Every structure is written in C-alpha cells, then in structure tokens.
Amino acid sequence: MPITRKILEVADSTPDLPAIVGPAPGESLSYAQLVTDSAHMFKSVSMLHAEQSDPPAPAPETGGIPITAVSLKSAYHSARIVAGLAGFRAVSATVDPRWPMDHQVHVITSTGIGLVITDSPDLPAALANAGWTGTAISLKEFHSHESQWVDGFDDLAQPTVRDGAEPFLMLFSSGTTSAPKAFLKTREQYRNNFAVSSAYLEPDPQVQTLAPGPMSYSLTLYALIECLASGGSIHVADEFAPIEIGTRIAQEKISRIVAVPAVVQGLAAAALRDPERFTSVNLMVVGGANLSARTRDLVGAALPDARLVSYYGAAELGFIGDSRDGDGTLISIYDGIKVQIRDPKLALSDGPAAVLPDGELGEIWISGGAVSDGYVSSTSSEHLRDAAGWGTVHDMGRIVDGKISLAGRAGDIIATGGHKVSLPEVERAFETLADLNTVCAVALPSESLGQIVALAIEERVSHSKVGKSSTFPSKSELIMHARANLAPQFVPRRWYKIDKLPRTVGGKIRRGATAELIVLAESGGHDADQLGVQRI
Template identity: 30%
Template sequence: MKFITETYNSFAKLYPEQTAIHTSNQQISYKKWNILINQTAHWLHALPTETKTIGVLLPNGIPFLQMFLGACKAGWIAVPYDLKWNLTELKQRIHLSNPSFIVTTREIYSKIKQQIPNVVVLEECLHEISQCSTSFEWEPEDDLPFYIGFTSGTTGSPKAFIRSQDSWGASFDCNRIDFELDETDHILIPGALIHSHFLYGAVSTLYLGGTVYLLEKFSAAKVLSWINTLPITAAYVVPTMIEGLLKEMISFNKPLKMISSGAKWNERSKIQIRQSFPELSLYEFYGASELSFITVLSEKEGLQKDRTVGKPCYGVDVQVRDDGGEIVQPYTTGKIYVKSKYLINGYFDHERVLQPIQDEEGWATVHDMGYVDEDGFLYITGREQNMILYGGINIFPEEIEKVISIHPDVEEVAVIGLTDSYWGQVTAAVIKGKSNLTEIHLKRFCKKHLSSYKIPRKWFFLNEMPYTTSGKIARADLVKQIERQVSHH
C-alpha cells in the first residue's frame, strides 16, 4: 500500500534544501513542502465535516498542489474543478461530487459566491493553515479514495469517477520502469493541473523526490526559455503543445525526455520535433482516465514502429477480444480490455453508489477498438463511440448536438471530428435546416449553452444527410463526405 505523500518526511530529512516545486514567482524546498502538507492535513483533519471532500477551483500554482496533497495526507478526497467550465457545467459537477467546501481565489469567489454557497477564499484558508501544527501523524486506512475526476458520458452529461491512493501509488512504478525517471529528474509541468496527465506528472515527481517546474499556463515561448535556462531533464506534454513549440522555430542541443499522452501524434510533427531537439527521448503512452497507463512506446521502439501506441506498461495486462469475448489473433481488430492495479474504483452517481468498471476477473474496457501485432505492440483503430479528441481533451458530439438541435431552424445536426494537424481533431457541425441559418447565428446560440472549446470550429450546411439502413445518420459516411469537401477547397 502506497500513500501518495508518504515519502515527504524522509526527503525533508535527506535533502531539506532541495527544491520541491519551482514556479515563476516562488520556490519551495522539500523541508518547507513537508511542513506545508502537514499543516494542511492538520487543518482539514480538525474540520467538523462528514463528507471529507475538498473542491479545488484554483489556477496552476503551489496552492493547488498544497490543497490536493494536503487532502491526500489527511485521508480526504480532493476534487479539481476546471476554471474553463461555465457556471452550469461547474454546478453539475459540484452537485455530483458534493464537496464539503470549495477553495478558490478571491476574484473567482466574488463572481460565484451568489450561486455557489460553500465557496471559501484561498488566502483565508492559507492564513488558518499557517497557524496549524507542523507535524501530522495519522494512520490512513487501506485503499483510501482520494480523487474524484469527471468524464463526459456518451450522453454528454458528466460522469464522476473515484480512485484510491493505492491506484496512483502503484502506477509510480511506471515512472521508474517505463519512463526511467527518478529523484534526480527536474520535471516540467507546462499544462493545467485540472488534467490528470499534468496533475499525475507533478504528484509522481514529488513522490519520487524530483523537482517540479510548474507553469501558470502553457506558453510555448516560456517552455522553451525554461528548458534553455533551467536544469529541466523531462517534460510532460500533449501533442498540441509540441505543435506550439515547433512554431517557435527554436532548436536545442540538450538532452530532454518528453512524456506525451493525449491524441496520437502525427508523423510530421514527430520528425520535426526530433530535428529541433536532436537529443530528445520521446515516450508516448496510451491511457484513459479510468484505466490510467495502458501501453508505452519508448524512443527506440517509436522509430521502428511508428503507428503503434506501444507495449503494455509495467504491471499492465492487455487483451483484444471479439464480440463474444474471445481473445483474437494478432492483426484482428477487437475491443481492448485492460487489467492492472491502476484502475479507478468506479463511477458513481448523485447517490454515491459506486459502479465498478472491472468484471469478476478484474478486466475493464473504455470501448476503444484496436489490434496487436505478433510482437505484442498495440494499435488503436478508433473509439467505439464517436468521441472527438481535441488537443488532448475529450469532446462528446452528443452534448453539442443536443444544444444545436434546440434551435428552431435546425432540422438535423451531426457533430463530427475532422482530422487536424495541430489539434489532432477539430469539431465540425453538419447542419440540415432552413435556408436562413448562418454560422454566426449558430455560434452565438452555442455560446449561451456551451464552453468555448466545445463550440464547433467548422460548419457545413447540407440539403440531405447520409443515413444508415436503420434511418440513423451514417457518421462514418458523413465524415468521408465532409473530409472530401474540405480537401477539394
């Protein structure tokens, strides 16, 4: 059983002055970090509340990690909320996760305090925490839940999942074995901690005793300047960020490891990034919020087999099965099943009734389809559902379709993902409706109901949709038709 914060005490003694976290305006040593986490745990532990769940609505920074990891140490559950969500989306997720209270900045507090009752101001919490005892001893129980995250279900409404400290603690072995990281690494986290890829990167680095370099928000110029001037050895990235870095046209002759998740990279950008960073080692992994790490593709293997997502990570078993549940032969496409210690405990609803994702033998699937080759490398052929992967963010067409279909002049709508060299995929809306409909009109309409990143980037108007024999919109045909149309322009 691994508790996520269990190593801090010994690091505080072994190398008290080593930097634990470096931001553009603050640095904190392991000695001070250990004290801060103890004080935060102490503060939470003393609060009179049943639910023991803290909501974190904060920008990237030391306080975000302090609240998240202080909660872990106290045996609480932490729920990060995205600053990009609109009020409706935020309320939905607060209702699902039911936090005792939500910590946010003074500025956000003044905007939402009327609509969301249990919000508290970060500065006031930090003041109370600073008065608490600097040591904290408490024996947490095994398999303690510590993290609530969200995925949109196929219906577009959010689903909450919960995971235990044990699942993340166990997966820290992947850092050591698959990514070859240890306490000597200086690791750049350039993306928002609300995304589990970046949060995991920061939390696992602190567990292993490395130094976290945390950007407030992603900026390609800032990333390159930090890599150039600071002793950074590795960076967690998503493919969109790589595209941003390439646009800066700067090259580095410095060893650097990049750990990428999210959308599959296109070959062009892989070749370019290797030219810009001649001493780069690329580690790509395929994973899912619910399943954590699944496969990893190392630098060497990536050059030999460029279309694969790699081999199973340390401690992970992968099977590809047909509709009858039988394991298929190499090169036969089927549904991908995963078994490891890294899985979530399950999804839950408003009543906090847990629905585990594993079967009796411990296997789980997120309904991705793919096949393995004769060497055991996994290839992804697509999502069983229609999910769009936009710059590493999952977007579900059904949610957007629901909004657009409310418009009185829209007869039918299909939202599809179009291939895009920068984002991986972009969202496109295909509309059948009255002749007076315009793109501007529909965009304005979407703005009222959707977060900006969910508003379709491209709009197409058709007189007739392609249908399947059962009368549903034939999505695959529609994508082909629109892609053809785009390429002819």
C-alpha cells in the same frame, strides 16, 4: 503511498531540494517546506470541514472521508494543496474552473464535496443556489486561515504513510461537452501505477520535470504525483506560453517534459526558433498515443538529442503502453498489464467469452493494479470494471503482432455500406500530405449507405508583409492521396475546408461538434460562410 514516504525521506536527506516550482516569483516549495506546509494546510482543511453545521455527506465510495476540491487557475497552488493533503486522511479533487458552471456545480453537489478552494467569483453563489451546504473559500482566505498555525507546527498532525486501501484522489472523466463522471483512486492503485511509470517514463530522483497545464488534467496531476514519489522536482505552469516556458527551461535546467500533444508541438516550434534555451531537454513524455508523424518529425528536427515517448493510458485504468519509434501507430504493452479485445455487444455480459482474435476490431479491456474500482454511483451508472476486475473506457482497437493498434472511441467507429471504418485511421493517412493543416474525419448521414466518411480540413493561414495567404491541396490531390493510402471504404466521399475546428478547453478536436457544424452549413438554412465551412 509512495509520495508521502518519499517526501518525508527527501525532506530529511535533502531538505532544500525543490519539490514544487511555479511560474511566479516566490512560488517554490522545497521538500522540507512541503512537509511543514502540509501540516498547516491539513489543520485548516480539517477545521473548515468541522465548522460546518450541516456538512455534505461524501460519496459512500470514500468510506466517509471528507472531500476537499480545488478549483483554481493556479497550477502551483492546486499542486501544493493536492500534494499537501496526500499524507493525511483526506480525499482531494481538482475541478476545472473552465468547465461550464452547471458541470462544476453538478460534480460538487453530487459527490458530496464539502470544501471548495476557488478563485471563481461565480462558483460560491451557484453552489448556494443549488442548496449546497459546504464551504467555498477563496485562495486568499485559505492562506489567511493557514497562517494561524505557522507557529504551532510541533502540535499539529504530521503527514504519514497511510493504508493502501484508502482513497485519496477523486478524478473526473470529462466535463467540457458532457456531465463528468467521478471515480476514486486508492493509494494502492497509485502505488501500482507509479511502479509502471517509474519503470518506463523515467521520473527519476532529482530530475527536473516540467508539466505545463492545469492540475485538473489527469496527465498534469499524475506528473505531480510521480515526480514527488520519485524524489524529483515538478515545475508547473498555468498555461503554455512558448517564450516564458523556454526561459524557464533554460533557467531551471529542465531535462524532462510531460505534456499533451498540442504543447509538445508548441515547444518544438519554439525550440526551432531558439534552440539554445532547450539544450537541457533529453526526454519528452507525451500523453496520448498515436502521436502524429508530423509532430514526431517536428520534435526530431527541433530537439534531435531528446527522446520522445508517446504513452497510452487512461486515468481510470492507469498506464498501458507506449510508442517510441516508427509512425507510432502500434503501442507496446507494459509488463504487468494484460489486454483483451472484446466484442462491444458482449463485453460485459460474457466477459472472457467475448474476447476477439488478434487482428479483429473491438473494445479494449485492461487488467492491471491501477484499474479503478468503478465510477461514483451518484455521477454515473456506467460500468468501469467487470466482475473479474477488467476495466474499459470504451477505446476501440485491435491486437497486431502483440501490440495495440488504436482505432479511437466507440463513437469513432462508423458503419458505411456494411464496412466498419475507424475515423482516426482516416485522419492518420493525411499526416504525410504536404501543405495540410489539422484534419477531422466525421460521419455524415447517407440515405443509401447509412453513413459516409467526410473530411474537414482546418485552413492554415500565414501572415506576411504582403498580406494574408493560405496553402491548400486541390480536391484531386486529396482524393489521389486518400486512394493511395486508404482502403476504398475509408476514402472520404466529401471534403470540407473549415476556418476553425471546434475544440474542447483542453485543445482536443470535438468530432461530434464538427459534424454538426457541417450538417448545419449543408442544411441551407444558414450562411455557410458565416459558419466558416466550405465544401470543396
């Protein structure tokens, strides 16, 4: 694994270079300290697993390697544990403590996780009630356990570069609105993934990268891996706080930021208010393709000297491509990555025979060295790969001029009056309309057409000395803009003003929940004002 090889190299050549830096005083490990820390950590993890009288059986896909999960609010301590265990025979998992409790319990018990390091007061009891026989330990207790081995470093097992076929990370596909699906990444798959990201996303040696957000996000977790694999420094934060983040960027001389779109928007807004704190930033890597034109314009105004790269990928599949200019709707495919657009009805059974011609909308399938082998069978029976090794997460799109045009997930494509409509494409058409806040296109039932397109618009409220006010286009302005920028079948037939769009814990808009809220408001059995929904 490049992370272990590079950690050992840098610990020898530049031992004091920061490896992981957290937001609180004292939360910093140099490369040399990370090596020492990892030996203490693995000794404690090994003993905690070995002391169990009836240990949970790890998922067969791990090959019998014990699984250690981190369920902590602290991004720093989550990062040091994952990085520390990477050089040993261990599988690490990050379980989001903000998930519903039943989802946390489900992934831990169904995958055979044997050790959980958690700061949740409720998780240990919930696991015990579910009959789990593993060990749940608090971070404070784990630190105390590690301290036993501080003076015996030379007698402890040392991190080593391990075989590429060995799994070392267990990741999860979701967890907010549905039961999470688990999958494993082998060391070789991450080597291949790093080869792609290092060629395009510039995690260079000694570069100071800031990746704010929970380590349970695959984006943040991979930022950790790629920074250490390149010999750079990763600066983490538990949450996004503009003032604190701006101070850290200035003090820690951050030049590269890896973040989700919502954080990038917040950073750009903070940079407009206090540009001097952000002068060191020259690259912003954004997870999530089709970054809105509004966000691109905001970043361009706030950080004119910083380049913006919006990449497309999935934790199951690896990095696929990115967009760097224009409106960001076309994704350039990375070298070494192959893409097919398949008919969703035939995709798995017929394989390549189901490949659609350029320009036609279908399911995106990827071939590359980072594609995971499949979902852990105890969490999902869904196929991730076909027999030839091509994988999909059921994103929809088409090939245009050799690039990918994304259309959303399968559930984002609806049939209305015999036409296929991509709801994300409807949303993108409104990015250029002034005075419009975040929008969400949804499908509503229709007796005549089966489904119709509706647009929910989150109201933007501003506060001033004279009180609260909002700006909002008229319905006629909305319709005129839609007709000028969309094909007729894409034009919304209904329009709604909504106080607050439903979101996941990670800030993504929940399209299904938005549609349900509108249907509830229209049913007549509920007060639409109390629901915060108003038909325009």
